[in-house]
Amino acid sequence: MKTNKLFLIISREFLIRVKKKSFIIMTILTPLLFAALIVMPSLIMTLSSGNKGQKILVIDRSELCQPFFENSEEYTYLFDKNADIESIKKDFPESLYAAVEISAPDSMFNVSVSTISTKQMNIDTKKQIERNVQKAMEKSKLEKYDIENLDNILKDIRTDVSVKTFTISESGEEKEGMVELYMGIAYILSFMIYMFIFMFGSMVMRGVIEEKTTRIVEVIVSSVKPFELMLGKILGVGSVALLQFLIWIVLTGGIIFGAQAIMGADKLTESNELVQQMAAGQTATDAITSITAESTPMDNIMASLANVPIARILTAFILYFLLGYLLYAALFSAVGSAVDNEADTQQLILPVTLPLIIGLFIMIHTFQYPDSSLSFWGSMIPFTSPMVMMARVPFGVPAWELALSLALLVGTFIFMTFVSAKIYRVGILMYGKKANWKDLIKWLKY
Amino acid sequence: MDIITCQNVVKKFNDFTALDNVSISVPKGKIFGLLGPNGAGKTTLIRIMNQITLPDSGEVLFNGAKLQRDDIAYIGYLPEERGLYKKMKVGDQALYLARLKGLSKEEATRELKHWFVKFGIQAWWNKKVEELSKGMAQKVQFICTILHKPSLLILDEPFSGFDPVNVQLVRNEILLMRDAGTSVILSTHNMESVEELCDNIALINKAKLIITGELDQIRRDHGKNEVEVIYRASAPHSFAANNLISLVNQEETKRGYRAILEVKKEACSSEILRSLVSEIDILSYRELIPRMNDIFIKLVS
Numbered sequence: 047m048k049t050n051k052l053f054l055i056i057s058r059e060f061l062i063r064v065k066k067k068s069f070i071i072m073t074i075l076t077p078l079l080f081a082a083l084i085v086m087p088s089l090i091m092t093l094s095s096g097n098k099g100q101k102i103l104v105i106d107r108s109e110l111c112q113p114f115f116e117n118s119e120e121y122t123y124l125f126d127k128n129a130d131i132e133s134i135k136k137d138f139p140e141s142l143y144a145a146v147e148i149s150a151p152d153s154m155f156n157v158s159v160s161t162i163s164t165k166q167m168n169i170d171t172k173k174q175i176e177r178n179v180q181k182a183m184e185k186s187k188l189e190k191y192d193i194e195n196l197d198n199i200l201k202d203i204r205t206d207v208s209v210k211t212f213t214i215s216e217s218g219e220e221k222e223g224m225v226e227l228y229m230g231i232a233y234i235l236s237f238m239i240y241m242f243i244f245m246f247g248s249m250v251m252r253g254v255i256e257e258k259t260t261r262i263v264e265v266i267v268s269s270v271k272p273f274e275l276m277l278g279k280i281l282g283v284g285s286v287a288l289l290q291f292l293i294w295i296v297l298t299g300g301i302i303f304g305a306q307a308i309m310g311a312d313k314l315t316e317s318n319e320l321v322q323q324m325a326a327g328q329t330a331t332d333a334i335t336s337i338t339a340e341s342t343p344m345d346n347i348m349a350s351l352a353n354v355p356i357a358r359i360l361t362a363f364i365l366y367f368l369l370g371y372l373l374y375a376a377l378f379s380a381v382g383s384a385v386d387n388e389a390d391t392q393q394l395i396l397p398v399t400l401p402l403i404i405g406l407f408i409m410i411h412t413f414q415y416p417d418s419s420l421s422f423w424g425s426m427i428p429f430t431s432p433m434v435m436m437a438r439v440p441f442g443v444p445a446w447e448l449a450l451s452l453a454l455l456v457g458t459f460i461f462m463t464f465v466s467a468k469i470y471r472v473g474i475l476m477y478g479k480k481a482n483w484k485d486l487i488k489w490l491k492y
Numbered sequence: 493m494d495i496i497t498c499q500n501v502v503k504k505f506n507d508f509t510a511l512d513n514v515s516i517s518v519p520k521g522k523i524f525g526l527l528g529p530n531g532a533g534k535t536t537l538i539r540i541m542n543q544i545t546l547p548d549s550g551e552v553l554f555n556g557a558k559l560q561r562d563d564i565a566y567i568g569y570l571p572e573e574r575g576l577y578k579k580m581k582v583g584d585q586a587l588y589l590a591r592l593k594g595l596s597k598e599e600a601t602r603e604l605k606h607w608f609v610k611f612g613i614q615a616w617w618n619k620k621v622e623e624l625s626k627g628m629a630q631k632v633q634f635i636c637t638i639l640h641k642p643s644l645l646i647l648d649e650p651f652s653g654f655d656p657v658n659v660q661l662v663r664n665e666i667l668l669m670r671d672a673g674t675s676v677i678l679s680t681h682n683m684e685s686v687e688e689l690c691d692n693i694a695l696i697n698k699a700k701l702i703i704t705g706e707l708d709q710i711r712r713d714h715g716k717n718e719v720e721v722i723y724r725a726s727a728p729h730s731f732a733a734n735n736l737i738s739l740v741n742q743e744e745t746k747r748g749y750r751a752i753l754e755v756k757k758e759a760c761s762s763e764i765l766r767s768l769v770s771e772i773d774i775l776s777y778r779e780l781i782p783r784m785n786d787i788f789i790k791l792v793s
Contacts, residue, residue, distance in 0.1 A: 054588070058588055062580065257577075260578055261571075262574070262576055262577055264569075264574065265571060265574055266589070267544050268542045269564060270592055475544070475545075491506065492506075
């Protein structure tokens with residue numbers, strides 16, 4: 047009988063939200079956005095190669111650089127070492143994308159380079175020019191030393207270094223890790239927890255306020271216990287969150303695989319790597335050139351993706367999201383019960399949202415230093431642990447820390463639900479009076 | 493036999509005492525008026541009977557046994573502060589509330605259809621509540637309160653928001669249910685409804701029970717045992733010869749002379765009438781019972 051009523055409440059809270067247009071739109075649009083974020087970079091790369099055959103005039107007064115400007119798909123270089131820069135400035139030929147003037151070198155092979163273009167020069171082009179001139183000057187300097195077989199030596203000393211990071215698991219097994227990948231996963235998941243707790247916590251709060259302002263709450267609590275109503279609402283909204291999350295994963299996955307099939311797998315892997323390198327702090331241009339310059343060590347990424355303990359991360363995500371949501375939803379509903387309309391929540395909500403926001407800040411720190419003491423304590427304290435621990439999990443966390451953090455979270459969630467229920471029970475039947483935190487504490491004793 | 497009994501109920505909210513040692517008994521199959529000024533503690537008492545609030549001390553008995561959680565299935569409560577989910581359809585909402593009371597889906601649907609037809613509101617089933625007027629929503633709420641056939645009906649200001657036609661409809665429904673054996677607790681500030689509907693009352697003021705008992709008895713107790721007689725005559729009658737009564741006051745009106753007479757001893761109306769018939773030509777005879785309104789004001793102030 048009792049579970050039956052709780053189930054009734056849960057299903058009402060669930061259905062009323064799932065049937066809403068805004069839910070359906072959000073649920074479908076967000077994965078499109080996610081997918082766009084992942085597919086976009088490769089799309090941009092495909093599109094940007096459309097600027098083909100742009101002409102750049104190189105005025106090479108040093109007479110050293112010309113061999114280093116090689117025509118590519120994108121740029122065609124014209125050379126005229128005697129051109130008058132002033133006349134070009136006055137009457138810029140329409141056919142030109144840019145003009146580059148390289149001064150004659152001094153004794154130390156320092157040159158100054160200036161470019162003229164009608165539009166702001168593309169940052170890639172600028173970097174390309176810098177690199178070309180730099181290479182030319184370096185080569186000239188080296189030649190000064192008069193070393194025999196210089197070309198061969200240079201070829202010989204060229205080496206490729208890529209750092210592979212390994213972590214040793216407790217069983218002593220080596221695993222190849224990829225810091226950038228972990229950070230990407232940690233970032234997305236812990237930020238999602240923060241967002242979901244905030245979004246669905248306030249959804250619970252609005253639901254409680256709605257019941258109060260429509261005055262239906264007293265009718266309902268004459269049939270069920272206030273605690274059942276509160277719990278039913280929290281669990282109902284929680285199921286909405288889980289459903290949305292599930293649809294998001296399936297849709298995002300579907301869209302990405304679909305895009306992969308259409309655009310070809312290579313491009314997409316390139317763009318994935320691009321995203322990771324960007325996360326690692328490189329600039330976009332560096333990332334692009336490093337990818338285009340060298341062949342992609344795709345196998346490495348795939349190998350480390352397989353090494354990321356997916357099951358462990360997903361389990362942790364669901365546990366921390368659910369428990370974190372339950373903890374905060376209870377607090378949100380206590381606040382909702384104490385006010386008559388949404389505008390009045392501002393003062394009361396701060397103590398609830400503050401730890402959430404602090405958690406977000408610790409989380410950002412944790413991406414850089416997953417094992418610092420701030421990260422450790424942040425992942426233990428229940429009000430911040432859902433976000434902070436989630437940021438740590440992909441890097442690997444000792445089992446006892448996970449267990450302790452979860453146990454603390456469960457304990458706090460049960461305790462806070464109990465406390466919130468007491469406030470809620472009184473608050474939902476109080477009208478007119480604007481309550482503050484002092485009142486809420488008083489209500490605990492009613 | 494009483495359907496519900498509150499014994500020495502005390503409820504405090506920190507320093508504020510909402511109910512101070514209140515005891516009332518609501519007899520079965522009767523309409524019980526719970527009266528009192530705003531803030532007297534009526535709503536708190538009603539919430540205690542609905543187990544929304546727990547008393548600090550004192551006991552509540554339902555059908556002679558200690559009030560239990562499962563008893564809520566036998567109580568129908570229409571709170572003063574009432575409403576419905578705005579965005580939900582009327583039918584879905586009524587169904588939800590009925591099922592929360594413990595009715596099965598089939599049972600609830602069948603009963604709802606019956607009542608919606610009876611109240612002439614079938615067309616609203618698929619409307620959203622926000623499309624209804626206040627009076628319309630009140631009708632739906634009333635139906636939701638009585639749908640599960642409670643043996644105790646607690647109505648807090650049930651007539652507010654209704655037009656006179658619907659007041660009559662609801663009033664008749666309440667009386668029909670009383671006749672079918674349902675006990676009703678009626679909390680209202682409308683003393684006319686109290687006089688018309690209630691068999692028993694309790695008056696609460698400032699957290700304390702002032703008076704409780706049968707309505708007629710209370711009214712008579714607060715009267716001076718006087719009767720009003722209007723009679724036709726060419727000159728005022730002296731009433732001096734009648735030893736059952738004594739004249740208090742008399743005046744001439746359009747219809748005739750109007751005399752206020754104090755009834756001596758324990759004379760009953762038929763005795764007095766018999767004695768008067770021989771003396772004067774009586775147009776009307778009326779026991780002077782004070783209005784509930786006057787008693788309320790007298791006791792509360």
